[in-house]
Amino acid sequence: MSENCKQNCNSCSEECAERQKPRIDFSETLHEKSCVKKVIGVVSGKGGVGKSFVTSMLAVAMNRLGYRTAILDADVTGPSIPKAFGIKERALVSDEGVIPVKSKTGIQMMSVNLLLEHDTDPVVWRGPILANTVKQFWKDVIWDHVDFMFIDMPPGTGDVPLTVFQSIAVDGLIIVTSPQELVSMIVTKAVKMAEMMNIPIIGLVENMSYYRCPDNGKNYQIFGESHIEEIAGQYHLPVLARIPIDPQISTACDRGMIEMLEGNWLDSTARTVEKMEEE
Numbered sequence: 431m432s433e434n435c436k437q438n439c440n441s442c443s444e445e446c447a448e449r450q451k452p453r454i455d456f457s458e459t460l461h462e463k464s465c466v467k468k469v470i471g472v473v474s475g476k477g478g479v480g481k482s483f484v485t486s487m488l489a490v491a492m493n494r495l496g497y498r499t500a501i502l503d504a505d506v507t508g509p510s511i512p513k514a515f516g517i518k519e520r521a522l523v524s525d526e527g528v529i530p531v532k533s534k535t536g537i538q539m540m541s542v543n544l545l546l547e548h549d550t551d552p553v554v555w556r557g558p559i560l561a562n563t564v565k566q567f568w569k570d571v572i573w574d575h576v577d578f579m580f581i582d583m584p585p586g587t588g589d590v591p592l593t594v595f596q597s598i599a600v601d602g603l604i605i606v607t608s609p610q611e612l613v614s615m616i617v618t619k620a621v622k623m624a625e626m627m628n629i630p631i632i633g634l635v636e637n638m639s640y641y642r643c644p645d646n647g648k649n650y651q652i653f654g655e656s657h658i659e660e661i662a663g664q665y666h667l668p669v670l671a672r673i674p675i676d677p678q679i680s681t682a683c684d685r686g687m688i689e690m691l692e693g694n695w696l697d698s699t700a701r702t703v704e705k706m707e708e709e
């Protein structure tokens with residue numbers, strides 16, 4: 431028996447003598463020259479809640495902590511990661527594999543926009559092709575000694591995210607919500623999907639939680655009252671962060687300067703992610 435045995439043959443990849451259930455593994459293997467230690471998927475119920483921002487900012491926070499960090503942009507039809515980092519160049523494709531583009535601070539990234547001739551070209555592909563593209567980002571890209579990879583998942587719990595989860599060995603999930611969503615339903619769906627895939631949920635991040643008025647310092651709940659604590663309690667999940675609406679965030683993302691953003695909203699989330707290194 432493995433010394434790390436968690437008594438759960440469903441989620442374990444060891445072929446030990448005590449295995450009680452056959453190994454179910456649809457996962458694709460990484461490129462032979464790649465090395466990725468931990469993979470964190472960032473999911474949301476619908477588009478526009480700030481999933482790409484949270485993915486990018488978490489990668490920035492981990493990079494600031496000194497870890498080798500990468501982002502795999504699996505949101506193929508709405509790829510916004512390269513823009514937030516101000517990346518204009520294209521990924522290098524060779525016979526051996528694809529070399530991810532590096533951001534100014536050294537974060538490795540792969541996105542469909544790094545392969546398109548013009549980043550304004552729409553991606554009008556059907557589900558299986560979208561899912562295959564993401565699989566290729568995993569197995570054909572040469573990821574160079576990555577400690578933490580963050581995957582910006584396609585929004586929702588449909589066919590494409592499901593295929594991605596089946597193909598890539600994800601170690602944990604972060605669910606991003608905003609107060610105006612039907613949070614309870616979205617979290618319930620995400621929790622069920624994670625259970626089906628045997629992927630632990632690291633916690634919830636509420637984005638666009640409130641706005642702090644610069645004149646009087648008061649917080650206003652622009653999108654309505656937050657129910658994040660209730661729903662988190664129901665599923666025994668931690669609330670990792672509550673991020674305010676801040677014009678500095680949208681300006682930095684629009685100008686491709688997310689790495690210059692100084693907010694510490696995700697620092698404690700980064701510390702939680704850091705602990706996964708010991709697992």
Ligand SMILES: Nc1ncnc2c1ncn2[C@@H]1O[C@H](COP(=O)(O)OP(=O)(O)OP(=O)(O)O)[C@@H](O)[C@H]1O
Pocket residue numbers: 474476477478479480481482483484505508509510585637638673674675676677679680681683684
């Ligand atoms: N807390 C915030 N304050 C101000 N603007 C924000 C905040 N979070 C995100 N934004 C802005 O909102 C827009 C949508 O964010 P983002 O692209 O991260 O959402 P998303 O959930 O990934 O959407 P999609 O799935 O459609 O790509 C972006 O312009 C981003 O800069």
